[in-house]
Amino acid sequence: xxxxxxxxxxxxxxxxxxxxxxxxxxxxxxxxxxxxxxxxxxxxxxxxxxxxxxxxxxxxxxxxxxxxxxxxxxxxxxxxxxxxxxxxxxxxxxxxxxxxxxxxxxxxxxxxxxxxxxxxxxxxxxxxxxxxxxxxxxxxxxxxxxxxxxxxxxxxxxxxxxxxxxxxxxxxxxxxxxxxxxxxxxxxxxxxxxxxxxxxxxxxxxxxxxxxxxxxxxxxxxxxxxxxxxxxxxxxxxxxxxxxxxxxxxxxxxxxxxxxxxxxxxxxxxxxxxxxxxxxxxxxxxxxxxxxxxxxxxxxxxxxxxxxxxxxxxxxxxxxxxxxxxxxxxxxxxxxxxxxxxxxxxxxxxxxxxxx
Amino acid sequence: xxxxxxxxxxxxxxxxxxxxxxxxxxxxxxxxxxxxxxxxxxxxxxxxxxxxxxxxxxxxxxxxxxxxxxxxxxxxxxxxxxxxxxxxxxxxxxxxxxxxxxxxxxxxxxxxxxxxxxxxxxxxxxxxxxxxxxxxxxxxxxxxxxxxxxxxxxxxxxxxxxxxxxxxxxxxxxxxxxxxxxxxxxxxxxxxxxxxxxxxxxxxxxxxxxxxxxxxxxxxxxxxxxxxxxxxxxxxxxxxxxxxxxxxxxxxxxxxxxxxxxxxxxxxxxxxxxxxxxxxxxxxxxxxxxxxxxxxxxxxxxxxxxxxxxxxxxxxxxxxxxx
Numbered sequence: 152x153x154x155x156x157x158x159x160x161x162x163x164x165x166x167x168x169x170x171x172x173x174x175x176x177x178x179x180x181x182x183x184x185x186x187x188x189x190x191x192x193x194x195x196x197x198x199x200x201x202x203x204x205x206x207x208x209x210x211x212x213x214x215x216x217x218x219x220x221x222x223x224x225x226x227x228x229x230x231x232x233x234x235x236x237x238x239x240x241x242x243x244x245x246x247x248x249x250x251x252x253x254x255x256x257x258x259x260x261x262x263x264x265x266x267x268x269x270x271x272x273x274x275x276x277x278x279x280x281x282x283x284x285x286x287x288x289x290x291x292x293x294x295x296x297x298x299x300x301x302x303x304x305x306x307x308x309x310x311x312x313x314x315x316x317x318x319x320x321x322x323x324x325x326x327x328x329x330x331x332x333x334x335x336x337x338x339x340x341x342x343x344x345x346x347x348x349x350x351x352x353x354x355x356x357x358x359x360x361x362x363x364x365x366x367x368x369x370x371x372x373x374x375x376x377x378x379x380x381x382x383x384x385x386x387x388x389x390x391x392x393x394x395x396x397x398x399x400x401x402x403x404x405x406x407x408x409x410x411x412x413x414x415x416x417x418x419x420x421x422x423x424x425x426x427x428x429x430x431x432x433x434x435x436x437x438x439x440x441x442x443x444x445x446x447x448x449x450x451x452x453x454x455x456x457x458x459x460x461x462x463x464x465x466x467x468x469x470x471x472x473x474x475x476x477x478x479x480x481x482x483x484x485x486x487x488x489x490x491x492x493x494x495x496x497x498x499x500x501x502x503x504x505x506x507x
Numbered sequence: 508x509x510x511x512x513x514x515x516x517x518x519x520x521x522x523x524x525x526x527x528x529x530x531x532x533x534x535x536x537x538x539x540x541x542x543x544x545x546x547x548x549x550x551x552x553x554x555x556x557x558x559x560x561x562x563x564x565x566x567x568x569x570x571x572x573x574x575x576x577x578x579x580x581x582x583x584x585x586x587x588x589x590x591x592x593x594x595x596x597x598x599x600x601x602x603x604x605x606x607x608x609x610x611x612x613x614x615x616x617x618x619x620x621x622x623x624x625x626x627x628x629x630x631x632x633x634x635x636x637x638x639x640x641x642x643x644x645x646x647x648x649x650x651x652x653x654x655x656x657x658x659x660x661x662x663x664x665x666x667x668x669x670x671x672x673x674x675x676x677x678x679x680x681x682x683x684x685x686x687x688x689x690x691x692x693x694x695x696x697x698x699x700x701x702x703x704x705x706x707x708x709x710x711x712x713x714x715x716x717x718x719x720x721x722x723x724x725x726x727x728x729x730x731x732x733x734x735x736x737x738x739x740x741x742x743x744x745x746x747x748x749x750x751x752x753x754x755x756x757x758x759x760x761x762x763x764x765x766x767x768x769x770x771x772x773x774x775x776x777x778x779x780x781x782x783x784x785x786x787x788x789x790x791x792x793x794x795x796x797x798x799x800x801x802x803x804x805x806x807x808x809x810x811x812x813x814x815x816x817x818x819x820x821x822x823x824x825x826x827x828x829x830x
Contacts, residue, residue, distance in 0.1 A: 181613060181616060184620075185620030185621070233598075233600050233601075235547075292810045292811070293809070295600050300803075304802045307795040307796070315793065432604070432608065435601070436608075471620050471623070473615050477612070478609070478615070479612035482608035482609030482611070482612055482613075483605075483609060486591070486605035486609065489598055490595070490601045491591050491602075492597060494595060
C-alpha cells in the first residue's frame with residue numbers, strides 16, 4: 152500500500168471538492184426519499200444563502216461562527232488533540248463576556264468595556280478548554296471523552312445560572328437584561344442590506360491570521376506541530392508535550408469563545424441559552440474540510456455558513472424540509488472528509504500514479 | 508413505614524424504566540469498545556432506532572416490527588461505522604460524531620417529510636406500543652409483609668424492553684467472559700496483534716463487536732419511542748447516548764458494573780424530577796447539579812482522582828496487519 156502521495160493541488164482542492172460533491176449526491180438521495188426535488192432544494196439553498204445582500208450578510212454572520220469553531224478544532228488537531236468541546240467552551244465564553252457586560256457596561260465607555268468583555272470571554276473559554284487539556288497531559292484521561300462531558304457540564308451550568316442567577320427580574324425567559332453596548336454591525340460601515348453580520352467577522356479573519364503565524368511561523372508553533380505529528384520526536388527534541396497540550400486546548404477554547412462574541416456581543420446583546428446553535432460541532436466538519444489550515448478553514452466556514460443560512464431559507468421555501476436537512480449534508484461531509492477519507496484517496500492516488 | 512414505602516416505590520420503579528435505554532446503550536458501547544472500536548455514535552444510532560421504531564409501528568401497527576426496524580436502522584449505521592473504522596481505518600471518533608450529526612439530520616428530515624407533523628411521528632395507539640406486563644404471581648408476592656407491595660410496584664408492570672435489558676446483562680457477561688468468542692473479542696481490544704498471530708481475523712471480530720452495538724442501540728431507541736414514549740420527536744434521545752458512554756466509563760468497561768452505574772444514573776434522573784424545588788435536609792439541590800453528576804463523575808474517574816477507569820488498551824487504534 153505504499154502509494155505515492157497525491158499531488159498537492161489534488162490533496163488540497165480536488166479531494167475536498169470531490170468529498171463535498173459526494174456528500175451532496177447522497178443528500179440528494181435523502182431529499183428524494185423525503186419526496187422532494189433535489190434541484191429545487193439546491194436552488195433554494197443557493198438563493199437563500201447568496202441571493203440578496205441580506206442573505207449574503209446572514210451567510211457571513213453564520214460563517215463567522217463556523218470560522219471561530221473551525222479554527223478552534225483545527226489548532227487542537229494540529230497538536231494531535233480532538234476537541235469536541237467547542238460547544239461548551241463557547242457557552243462558557245458567553246458567560247465570561249456577559250458577566251463583564253452586566254457589571255461594567257453602564258460605567259465604562261464602549262471602547263473599553265467591549266474589548267474587556269471579549270478578553271473575559273476568551274479567558275473563560277480558554278479555561279474550559281485548558282482543564283481537559285491538563286487532564287490529558289497530566290492525568291492521562293482522553294481529551295475526547297473529557298470534552299464531551301464538559302459540554303454537558305457547561306450546559307447544566309448555563310441553565311442553572313440563567314434560570315436562577317443571571318435572569319432579568321420579571322422576565323419569564325431565561326436570559327439576562329440587554330447590554331447597553333455591543334459590537335457594531337457591519338452595516339454601520341456601509342455593508343449593504345439588513346443582517347446581523349458584525350465586527351466579529353473581521354475579528355475572525357484576524358484570528359485566522361494569528362493562528363497561521365503562531366502555528367506555522369513561530370518556533371513554538373513548530374513544537375506544537377511536532378507534538379501533534381510525532382510525539383516521540385517531540386520527546387527526543389526536549390519539547391514539553393504537556394505544556395503544549397494544555398496551551399493548545401486553552402487557545403482552542405479561547406477561539407471557540409469567538410462564537411459567543413459573534414452571537415452575544417454582535418447580535419443578541421444579551422446572554423441566552425443555546426446561542427451556539429451547534430456551531431461548535433460544525434467546527435469539526437469545518438476543520439476537516441479545511442484540512443486544519445486557516446485558509447482552508449475560512450473557505451469551509453463560508454461553505455457551512457451558507458449551509459446554515461441556506462438551510463433556514465430552505466425550511467421556509469420548502470416547508471416539507473426542516474432546517475435539520477442541512478445536518479445530513481454536514482454529517483456526510485464529516486464522514487467523507489474525516490472517517491471515510493481513504494475511500495477516494497486510494498483510487499485517486501492510483502489514478503495519478505497510472506498517469507505519471 | 509407504609510407511607511415511606513409508598514413514596515419510595517414509584518421512584519424505584521421509575522429508576523428501572525429510565526435506566527433501561529441506558530443499560531442497552533452502555534452494553535452496546537461495551538461490545539464495540541471491548542473489540543477495540545471507540546463508539547461515540549451511540550446517541551445517533553439510538554436516535555435512528557427511535558425513529559425507525561415509531562415510524563414502522565405507526566405504519567404497520569406492530570410494535571415488534573418497529574423493534575425490528577429499529578435494530579435494522581441502527582445496525583446499518585453500525586455497519587457504516589465498522590466500514591469506516593475497520594476497513595478504511597478511519598478516525599473512530601470522527602466517524603462516531605459524523606453518525607450522530609447524520610442521524611439527527613436524517614430522522615428530522617424523514618419524520619417531517621413522511622408524517623407532516625412538525626418532525627413528530629403520529630401518536631401511537633396503545634396496541635402499537637409495548638404494553639406493561641403484569642408480574643406473574645403478583646397477588647401472592649403482595650401478601651409478603653412490608654416488602655410485598657414494594658416489590659410488586661418496583662419490579663412489576665414494566666414493558667418487555669425493561670425485562671429484556673436486565674436479562675441481557677448476564678448474557679453479555681457470559682458472552683464476553685465465559686466464551687471463546689468473548690475472549691477473542693476482548694483480546695482485539697487489548698492486543699489485536701496476538702489475536703492475529705493466532706490466525707483469527709481481527710477485522711471480523713471488530714465488525715461483530717460494532718454490529719452487536721448496533722443491534723443493542725436499536726433496541727435502546729425503540730424503548731425510548733415505543734415503550735417509554737408513544738411517538739418519535741426530533742432529537743428525542745436528548746444526550747442519553749452520551750450518558751450511556753459515561754456509564755460505560757464509570758463501570759470501567761464491565762457488564763455488571765454497567766448495570767449498577769446505569770441504575771444509579773437512572774435513580775439520579777428519577778430523583779431530579781421529583782426533588783425539583785424540594786429541600787432535602789434544608790438545602791434545595793439544583794436539578795442541574797444532579798443532572799451533571801454522571802458527567803462530573805466520569806471526568807473524575809477517568810482522571811484517576813478516585814479510582815481509575817482505564818479503557819481497553821487498543822481501543823481507538825485501527826489495526827494494521829503485519830506483513
